[in-house]
Amino acid sequence: MRNSFLVISKKQAEKINKLGFTGQELFLSPLGLKNKWVKAHSQHNLSIESAQVAVKALFESLADQAAPIDPTLKRHIYALQKQQEKTWRNWAKSF
Numbered sequence: 001m002r003n004s005f006l007v008i009s010k011k012q013a014e015k016i017n018k019l020g021f022t023g024q025e026l027f028l029s030p031l032g033l034k035n036k037w038v039k040a041h042s043q044h045n046l047s048i049e050s051a052q053v054a055v056k057a058l059f060e061s062l063a064d065q066a067a068p069i070d071p072t073l074k075r076h077i078y079a080l081q082k083q084q085e086k087t088w089r090n091w092a093k094s095f
Contacts, residue, residue, distance in 0.1 A: 052088060056081070 006023055008016070016026065020040060025033065039046065059081040066073035 048088065048092065052085075055084065059084075 059077055063074045063077040066077055
């Protein structure tokens with residue numbers, strides 16, 4: 001943040017320090033501040049990678065089952081999988 005500055009009161013500085021933020025971090029977006037705070041204070045695993053692997057295996061299984069019945073179903077299932085992956089990527093951006 002070149003040529004940026006922040007004027008805060010002593011009370012505001014105490015609140016900022018209590019939350020664990022630095023002055024530079026206050027220039028992040030509100031969503032960025034929330035994400036940083038949640039990641040620093042959460043005791044839970046916030047990653048969805050294991051769930052994504054399980055869902056991908058499910059789509060693979062469905063595609064294998066559908067292929068002998070109708071080959072177009074397999075392509076449709078892969079299209080649904082790609083749509084689901086895109087939705088999760090967009091959702092993950094907000095965290």
